[in-house]
Amino acid sequence: xxxxxxxxxxxxxxxxxxxxxxxxxxxxxxxxxxxxxxxxxxxxxxxxxxxxxxxxxxxxxxxxxxxxxxxxxxxxxxxxxxxxxxxxxxxxxxxxxxxxxxxxxxxxxxxxxxxxxxxxxxxxxxxxxxxxxxxxxxxxxxxxxxxxxxxxxxxxxxxxxxxxxxxxxxxxxxxxxxxxxxxxxxxxxxxxxxxxxxxxxxxxxxxxxxxxxxxxxxxxxxxxxxxxxxxxxxxxxxxxxxxxxxxxxxxxxxxxxxxxxxxxxxxxxxxxxxxxxxxxxxxxxxxxxxxxxxxxxxxxxxxxxxxxxxxxxxxxxxxxxxxxxxxxxxxxxxxxxxxxxxxxxxxxxxxxxxxxxxxxxxxxxxxxxxxxxxxxxxxxxxxxxxxxxxxxxxxxxxxxxxxxxxxxxxxxxxxxx
Amino acid sequence: xxxxxxxxxxxxxxxxxxxxxxxxxxxxxxxxxxxxxxxxxxxxxxxxxxxxxxxxxxxxxxxxxxxxxxxxxxxxxxxxxxxxxxxxxxxxxxxxxxxxxxxxxxxxxxxxxxxxxxxxxxxxxxxxxxxxxxxxxxxxxxxxxxxxxxxxxxxxxxxxxxxxxxxxxxxxxxxxxxxxxx
Numbered sequence: 381x382x383x384x385x386x387x388x389x390x391x392x393x394x395x396x397x398x399x400x401x402x403x404x405x406x407x408x409x410x411x412x413x414x415x416x417x418x419x420x421x422x423x424x425x426x427x428x429x430x431x432x433x434x435x436x437x438x439x440x441x442x443x444x445x446x447x448x449x450x451x452x453x454x455x456x457x458x459x460x461x462x463x464x465x466x467x468x469x470x471x472x473x474x475x476x477x478x479x480x481x482x483x484x485x486x487x488x489x490x491x492x493x494x495x496x497x498x499x500x501x502x503x504x505x506x507x508x509x510x511x512x513x514x515x516x517x518x519x520x521x522x523x524x525x526x527x528x529x530x531x532x533x534x535x536x537x538x539x540x541x542x543x544x545x546x547x548x549x550x551x552x553x554x555x556x557x558x559x560x561x562x563x564x565x566x567x568x569x570x571x572x573x574x575x576x577x578x579x580x581x582x583x584x585x586x587x588x589x590x591x592x593x594x595x596x597x598x599x600x601x602x603x604x605x606x607x608x609x610x611x612x613x614x615x616x617x618x619x620x621x622x623x624x625x626x627x628x629x630x631x632x633x634x635x636x637x638x639x640x641x642x643x644x645x646x647x648x649x650x651x652x653x654x655x656x657x658x659x660x661x662x663x664x665x666x667x668x669x670x671x672x673x674x675x676x677x678x679x680x681x682x683x684x685x686x687x688x689x690x691x692x693x694x695x696x697x698x699x700x701x702x703x704x705x706x707x708x709x710x711x712x713x714x715x716x717x718x719x720x721x722x723x724x725x726x727x728x729x730x731x732x733x734x735x736x737x738x739x740x741x742x743x744x745x746x747x748x749x750x751x752x753x754x755x756x757x758x759x760x761x762x763x764x765x766x767x768x769x770x771x772x773x774x775x776x777x778x779x780x781x782x783x784x785x786x787x788x789x790x791x792x793x794x795x796x797x
Numbered sequence: 798x799x800x801x802x803x804x805x806x807x808x809x810x811x812x813x814x815x816x817x818x819x820x821x822x823x824x825x826x827x828x829x830x831x832x833x834x835x836x837x838x839x840x841x842x843x844x845x846x847x848x849x850x851x852x853x854x855x856x857x858x859x860x861x862x863x864x865x866x867x868x869x870x871x872x873x874x875x876x877x878x879x880x881x882x883x884x885x886x887x888x889x890x891x892x893x894x895x896x897x898x899x900x901x902x903x904x905x906x907x908x909x910x911x912x913x914x915x916x917x918x919x920x921x922x923x924x925x926x927x928x929x930x931x932x933x934x935x936x937x938x939x940x941x942x943x944x945x946x947x948x949x950x951x952x953x954x955x956x957x958x959x960x961x962x963x964x965x966x967x968x969x970x971x972x973x974x975x976x977x978x979x
Binding site for chain 2: 408409434518519520575578579580581582672675676678679682779781782783
């Protein structure tokens with residue numbers, strides 16, 4: 381055994397890489413939260429402030445190791461209020477910055493999110509949702525913060541929120557969150573959940589340098605400068621002009637400012653919004669899902685269409701013959717003619733109205749499974765007023781199983797027994 | 798093609814660690830698609846804990862396990878809780894120091910006893926992982942061994958490798974005996 385130990389010592393990696401193996405083609409097995417941290421470093425994030433909270437702690441743990449190595453700064457703050465405020469300060473100082481938290485901490489950050497929206501500060505907030513309200517269910521999943529992400533802070537503002545449903549998307553969307561935040565000079569929220577944050581899957585990491593355009597934009601009406609890059613300006617929470625001077629007492633100018641911070645996002649919705657459509661060409665029933673629920677929804681679509689049923693495994697006695705025996709069609713596929721499709725929403729805010737309306741124009745029924753009491757379904761009802769839109773809520777911490785969704789589909793077509 | 802594997806036990810027994818090592822061994826060593834998820838309570842030790850690994854040669858859409866093809870129980874509470882959601886023809890592996898099973902055709906290993914004899918009761922999960930590696934298809938001894946080396950610091954990797962080998966050899970012997978009986 382001593383020889384084994386020596387072997388390990390010789391080949392021992394740096395502490396940060398130790399728990400992560402990497403294949404020759406670059407793919408790794410990572411947890412969603414670890415992928416998020418890697419994505420942030422890749423996107424050029426060089427300041428992280430946070431306060432650990434389950435289920436987002438792994439982001440903080442990994443960045444505590446990797447941020448100093450990348451030449452950035454990591455601070456564990458006294459609470460979430462301090463974390464959120466310090467990343468805004470860091471961004472004005474010139475560093476790309478983010479913080480990570482879960483529901484209870486996200487509530488505390490709302491004031492700072494409004495401040496970032498008003499000062500047009502490009503920062504990234506990661507919310508790994510857990511069951512609520514209040515302290516709720518620390519180790520279980522939910523999608524109950526979807527409205528808090530949109531309407532959490534006071535006043536009129538628009539927000540961008542992305543919702544990943546796999547570890548790969550957690551990585552890609554973190555990078556995209558930084559891109560969007562710099563492009564529109566606005567806070568961006570990555571609305572993950574415990575299921576995705578704690579899941580381990582294979583990820584392909586990017587080796588290229590992510591170039592993010594942080595040049596001044598003409599649709600931004602706040603000062604566009606970094607303090608340590610040569611210029612001075614005021615950062616002002618009150619409504620202000622391009623030089624940071626208060627305009628709150630002038631209704632005309634103030635109105636234009638508020639309109640502008642909303643319109644710079646809503647007018648560019650075509651550029652920001654992304655959805656993925658599966659099997660929607662001939663679908664009569666559409667499932668609209670976001671985040672981790674899109675995964676069982678995808679499986680339910682396949683079950684309903686009889687495309688394949690990878691949940692069925694061949695009967696076996698000797699387990700080691702498992703892979704050599706043929707697949708038995710164990711499931712009765714008498715409903716495999718059902719025309720069901722999936723619209724997976726990548727960008728929950730701004731709501732992708734046009735894309736959803738286009739993909740769902742020919743369907744009769746829409747089912748919206750969510751891990752909350754039915755929130756986003758109201759947006760879908762607004763977008764598709766002439767369709768039958770059915771909510772499929774689930775609370776308590778468990779994700780929908782494919783059969784939950786399939787049962788609802790069968791109920792709608794009158795095939796439930 | 799897909800295998801659903803579920804581990805159940807108490808928090809602190811290393812349920813999640815065993816599942817992570819298995820997932821990495823399949824995903825990186827044998828190049829399958831994997832998805833590993835877990836569910837546990839807020840306490841650091843004690844309380845019910847389960848971990849799930851899905852292995853597939855296709856893209857994995859649903860990442861959780863509803864009906865398990867393989868079920869590994871480290872304690873009685875976990876066994877009682879999830880034995881009902883196991884397929885009829887599933888492989889069931891139990892830690893028979895702590896689990897009593899009425900089911901026929903159960904693979905069993907006295908993992909806690911083996912770990913305690915080694916003087917390191919915390920390696921119980923790795924003993925089980927060794928036995929599981931012997932039983933499972935399309936996974937090889939050195940792949941899991943490598944993951945153990947990569948995932949533990951030098952000071953405890955040795956004892957874990959020893960535990961892994963003990964578990965593997967135990968199951969090897971047991972399967973050989975069974976074969977001779979037949």
